[in-house]
Amino acid sequence: MNQRHLCKGLDCGKEATLQCPSCIKLDIPGSYFCSQTCFKDNWTTHKAVHKRTGEPSGSDPWPGYKYSGPLRPLYPLSPRREVPAHIQRPDYAETGIPLSELSVRSSSTIEAVSEADLVVLRKVCQLGREVLDIGLAAVKPGVTADEIDRVIHEATIARDAYPSTLYYNGYKKSCCISVNEVICHGIPDQRPLQEGDIVNLDVSLFKDGFHTDLNETKAVGKVDDTSLRLIKTTRECLEKAIATVKPGALYRDLGNVIESHAKSEGFSVVRSFLAHGIHRHFHCAPNFPHYARNKAIGVMKVGHVFTIEPMINEGTWKDQMWPDDWTAVTSDGKRSAQFEQMMVVTKTGVEVLTARRV
Amino acid sequence: MSTKELNAFLAWAEENEIVWDRDAIDIRDGKNGLGVFAKRKLEAGYEVIKVPKHAILSVETTAIANILQDEEIEGYIGLTLGCMYEASRGAASPWFAYLSLLAKRPAKMATSLPQNARDMMKSCEAYADIESDITDMRGDFDNIVVPLTKKYPEIFKAPHFDFDAFKAMTAHISSRAMDVDLFHVSALVPFADFINHSSEPNGDYLTHEDVCEVCGSLACEHLGSEDDDDEDSDDESDLDPEEAPALDGSKYKRQRREAKDASEDDDEEEEENDGAMEGEEWEDEGDDEDSDDEDGMINDTCDIILDADVRKGEEITRFYGPYPNKVLLSKYGFAVIDNPHDTVTIQLDMVRQVGEKVLKSKEVVEERIQWFLEVEDEFIGADHGEEGEGGCCGGGDHDHDHGHDHGRHHGHKHGSSDGEDDHEHAGDGSCCGDKDTKKKQKTHSSEDEDEDAEDMEQDEEDEEEDEEEDFPRDIMYLMADGTVDDRLFMLLNVLFMEKATFAKVKEDAEAAGEYMNDIFLRRSKEEQAGDEDEEEEEEEEEEALPPRDKAATKTRRAVLEATQALIRVRADAYGVSTKTSAEKDLEALKKAKLSGPLYYGGICVQGEKQILQNALMVCQHFLSEL
Numbered sequence: 001m002n003q004r005h006l007c008k009g010l011d012c013g014k015e016a017t018l019q020c021p022s023c024i025k026l027d028i029p030g031s032y033f034c035s036q037t038c039f040k041d042n043w044t045t046h047k048a049v050h051k052r053t054g055e056p057s058g059s060d061p062w063p064g065y066k067y068s069g070p071l072r073p074l075y076p077l078s079p080r081r082e083v084p085a086h087i088q089r090p091d092y093a094e095t096g097i098p099l100s101e102l103s104v105r106s107s108s109t110i111e112a113v114s115e116a117d118l119v120v121l122r123k124v125c126q127l128g129r130e131v132l133d134i135g136l137a138a139v140k141p142g143v144t145a146d147e148i149d150r151v152i153h154e155a156t157i158a159r160d161a162y163p164s165t166l167y168y169n170g171y172k173k174s175c176c177i178s179v180n181e182v183i184c185h186g187i188p189d190q191r192p193l194q195e196g197d198i199v200n201l202d203v204s205l206f207k208d209g210f211h212t213d214l215n216e217t218k219a220v221g222k223v224d225d226t227s228l229r230l231i232k233t234t235r236e237c238l239e240k241a242i243a244t245v246k247p248g249a250l251y252r253d254l255g256n257v258i259e260s261h262a263k264s265e266g267f268s269v270v271r272s273f274l275a276h277g278i279h280r281h282f283h284c285a286p287n288f289p290h291y292a293r294n295k296a297i298g299v300m301k302v303g304h305v306f307t308i309e310p311m312i313n314e315g316t317w318k319d320q321m322w323p324d325d326w327t328a329v330t331s332d333g334k335r336s337a338q339f340e341q342m343m344v345v346t347k348t349g350v351e352v353l354t355a356r357r358v
Numbered sequence: 359m360s361t362k363e364l365n366a367f368l369a370w371a372e373e374n375e376i377v378w379d380r381d382a383i384d385i386r387d388g389k390n391g392l393g394v395f396a397k398r399k400l401e402a403g404y405e406v407i408k409v410p411k412h413a414i415l416s417v418e419t420t421a422i423a424n425i426l427q428d429e430e431i432e433g434y435i436g437l438t439l440g441c442m443y444e445a446s447r448g449a450a451s452p453w454f455a456y457l458s459l460l461a462k463r464p465a466k467m468a469t470s471l472p473q474n475a476r477d478m479m480k481s482c483e484a485y486a487d488i489e490s491d492i493t494d495m496r497g498d499f500d501n502i503v504v505p506l507t508k509k510y511p512e513i514f515k516a517p518h519f520d521f522d523a524f525k526a527m528t529a530h531i532s533s534r535a536m537d538v539d540l541f542h543v544s545a546l547v548p549f550a551d552f553i554n555h556s557s558e559p560n561g562d563y564l565t566h567e568d569v570c571e572v573c574g575s576l577a578c579e580h581l582g583s584e585d586d587d588d589e590d591s592d593d594e595s596d597l598d599p600e601e602a603p604a605l606d607g608s609k610y611k612r613q614r615r616e617a618k619d620a621s622e623d624d625d626e627e628e629e630e631n632d633g634a635m636e637g638e639e640w641e642d643e644g645d646d647e648d649s650d651d652e653d654g655m656i657n658d659t660c661d662i663i664l665d666a667d668v669r670k671g672e673e674i675t676r677f678y679g680p681y682p683n684k685v686l687l688s689k690y691g692f693a694v695i696d697n698p699h700d701t702v703t704i705q706l707d708m709v710r711q712v713g714e715k716v717l718k719s720k721e722v723v724e725e726r727i728q729w730f731l732e733v734e735d736e737f738i739g740a741d742h743g744e745e746g747e748g749g750c751c752g753g754g755d756h757d758h759d760h761g762h763d764h765g766r767h768h769g770h771k772h773g774s775s776d777g778e779d780d781h782e783h784a785g786d787g788s789c790c791g792d793k794d795t796k797k798k799q800k801t802h803s804s805e806d807e808d809e810d811a812e813d814m815e816q817d818e819e820d821e822e823e824d825e826e827e828d829f830p831r832d833i834m835y836l837m838a839d840g841t842v843d844d845r846l847f848m849l850l851n852v853l854f855m856e857k858a859t860f861a862k863v864k865e866d867a868e869a870a871g872e873y874m875n876d877i878f879l880r881r882s883k884e885e886q887a888g889d890e891d892e893e894e895e896e897e898e899e900e901e902a903l904p905p906r907d908k909a910a911t912k913t914r915r916a917v918l919e920a921t922q923a924l925i926r927v928r929a930d931a932y933g934v935s936t937k938t939s940a941e942k943d944l945e946a947l948k949k950a951k952l953s954g955p956l957y958y959g960g961i962c963v964q965g966e967k968q969i970l971q972n973a974l975m976v977c978q979h980f981l982s983e984l
Contacts, residue, residue: 018605019605020605021603021604033605039605040601040602043601043602046602097579099581102579102580102581103580103581104572104580106427107418107572107574108417108423108424109424110428248510248512250421251421252452253450285424293452295412297419297420297422297423298421298423298424299421299422299424299425299510299513301428
């Protein structure tokens with residue numbers, strides 16, 4: 001049935017088909033206007049509607065949203081965590097806007113990190129590894145994602161580092177925690193982890209002017225065979241891709257390796273999220289996907305520093321977004337696993353900077 | 359022509375989201391080689407081909423984009439290397455099917471002719487251009503390609519980067535590359551580049567040029583990008599700006615995304631969507647593009663669109679540009695009989711020599727020439743000639759790599775440098791991010807002719823590497839109809855004006871302006887008088903010009919005689935006079951049944967002879983009137 005809308009303008013009643021863009025962003029339905037003129041005339045009164053009426057709460061923060069899988073968030077999120085004043089902040093900590101990233105001259109230039117800078121970067125990456133391992137150790141049935149975020153946050157600042165995700169483009173937490181069908185960028189909330197879940201912890205630190213970024217997926221208690229196989233395959237996809245890294249190799253060829261292995265196990269490769277360069281910027285060139293036959297630009301050279309972070313799905317590769325505009329989930333509700341390492345291209349091949357040093 | 363490669367290419371084109379209708383057009387061999395033909399009647403406005411920008415091959419899409427950046431290799435050489443690299447990757451390249459098709463059809467350029475064949479064109483101006491192309495190519499290979507392959511042997515593997523490969527790819531780039539936008543600059547645009555040239559085309563090439571120079575998007579957050587579109591900004595302060603933002607007529611994005619991806623459609627949801635769906639009617643053009651991209655961004659494509667109706671079986675063509683034959687030959691490998699944009703070059707030195715002969719004073723000649731060079735730019739507004747602006751880029755769409763004066767293509771960024779606004783934005787600048795405004799990539803709108811004429815002259819010929827803004831001042835032209843170009847016209851008048859007149863114009867800029875206006879006005883009247891159809895216009899003239907006084911007549915005669923002398927310098931070399939017939943030469947050429955570059959070279963030679971013959975007739979005519 002076609003629903004007709006009438007203009008919300010004062011003393012107007014004309015048929016309206018255009019909507020206020022701010023209302024759309026804020027999920028306020030029904031803000032229809034017949035014309036730009038009418039909209040403009042009513043703007044001052046209309047915009048009062050945009051003031052938030054309250055924070056989302058409970059496990060149904062977005063009524064009407066159709067979830068693709070069984071997972072539900074549990075609000076409210078905990079208050080913003082403090083970072084001690086002595087810790088160096090990245091340029092977006094205040095405004096959320098990563099100005100240095102937006103100021104690059106060209107998207108095809110890939111910086112080579114100098115030997116001197118690599119010395120610092122190595123240390124920061126190892127700190128990242130420590131923090132991730134601490135986070136992973138805290139994973140148990142009954143523990144909430146928010147508690148793990150607290151553990152990670154505290155481990156980060158104890159190392160005099162800033163958690164890179166905090167306020168990056170407005171993101172409110174210190175790490176990403178992605179459970180089951182969440183592909184990536186899950187926001188740590190009050191939901192306790194359950195036996196049988198799989199959970200990815202994505203940790204990033206900023207210290208001495210450099211960022212590090214790494215993640216791993218872990219089983220919570222005892223999980224089913226498919227989940228185990230999914231985790232194992234994803235880790236292998238990453239390892240196989242890393243094995244091909246060397247000067248002269250192409251960034252666009254990494255996807256061929258990853259997809260070939262994922263497909264051999266009947267899994268699919270997420271297409272919407274890219275691997276990225278990372279050093280002084282959190283995200284910079286090169287940017288490349290993990291699926292086969294892609295057109296990413298870039299030839300590897302000594303000194304290039306970047307992540308590889310394949311997201312592998314049990315079912316379809318397609319993803320969708322929760323209304324928080326961060327959490328990406330599989331569109332069929334089946335599970336997704338991810339592994340991420342950060343590395344530098346060397347003369348002979350590659351050095352994985354975030355590797356666990358036994 | 360194997361259909362296997364063609365079919366593989368068409369399958370590739372579909373896979374890469376190039377849009378065309380297999381029932382409406384196809385690619386086949388025509389008299390110009392491969393071309394695009396209509397399979398049924400098609401109407402003006404029909405979108406023949408749409409090529410998404412991710413399918414083009416440019417310095418920004420080739421895998422070695424970062425290497426080209428690091429080594430600061432730009433322009434046509436960067437594009438050539440980028441394409442050579444992809445070709446060297448064979449089946450592993452995303453452009454394999456397209457490059458294979460090109461490899462099977464090497465561009466037959468004059469540069470690939472053996473020396474003795476090229477010598478046959480020695481008297482023709484194109485000869486010098488072709489020879490310098492060959493020299494430049496060799497120079498670029500030795501100075502740029504070789505050191506690069508030595509520096510990155512693991513990237514540039516032998517034998518894919520030898521001189522023959524470079525020459526072959528240069529020929530492709532020269533004859534096929536098309537301008538795209540501020541980000542890609544020039545690129546190989548598969549499918550669209552099969553459209554051949556015609557001086558009476560039925561189609562046109564359109565792209566949206568104004569994109570972010572950092573990443574190529576229509577709307578992004580890169581700083582310093584010209585279109586800072588805040589429609590996609592998540593900053594909450596944008597929700598309540600001072601003024602009402604633009605209303606949104608697109609589908610309610612989140613619900614639509616779910617409806618697309620969810621395996622079961624909820625009826626309730628569809629009802630909610632329907633309200634929003636009606637909003638689509640307001641934004642017709644934008645909507646088709648929106649549906650492809652989840653972020654609602656406009657799908658940016660390189661398009662071929664029909665300007666006129668075509669019949670079944672007709673070839674679809676476009677206008678490459680108002681190029682003289684020498685440019686067509688050296689850049690594209692062909693030439694046009696009776697090309698209305700053809701020119702013959704007259705060098706400043708020739709003018710100097712003739713001047714010295716007549717005036718018998720080196721100093722006077724030099725003084726006049728210097729003054730002319732200093733002030734000529736101020737009189738560009740006085741000229742109104744359609745084809746007088748140096749004979750090169752008088753409008754037409756841009757598909758050529760600036761620098762078609764051969765050899766100096768390095769580092770020229772198309773159109774971006776001085777902020778020329780190439781198309782009209784809606785007043786508030788919202789058009790690029792929001793509505794679907796594909797504007798013609800014309801750098802010269804008719805309203806801004808005078809201003810653009812200046813820009814045009816500054817942009818076109820780039821022989822001085824350091825001064826990208828300037829054109830070579832020591833070259834002037836005879837036009838296809840036998841008249842001289844505006845600069846030469848002005849210079850000759852300056853050279854031969856009375857001493858008193860020169861003294862006056864030198865001191866008084868206003869007097870100089872008046873003088874120039876006067877001579878141009880007289881000239882345009884003369885041209886109209888020569889044209890019988892224009893007689894009505896003469897009657898409508900507001901002011902009848904007074905007849906020339908004795909001094910002016912003297913100058914006029916001197917100008918015409920000098921023009922004749924200049925023409926004779928070239929004509930004698932050709933054996934052309936008012937008594938010879940360039941038309942007969944054309945007949946002979948057609949009978950000779952040559953083909954390829956030799957045939958086209960012959961057309962160049964004949965064309966120049968025709969111009970010289972026409973020019974002699976024009977001078978003779980005007981002299982007889984004095």
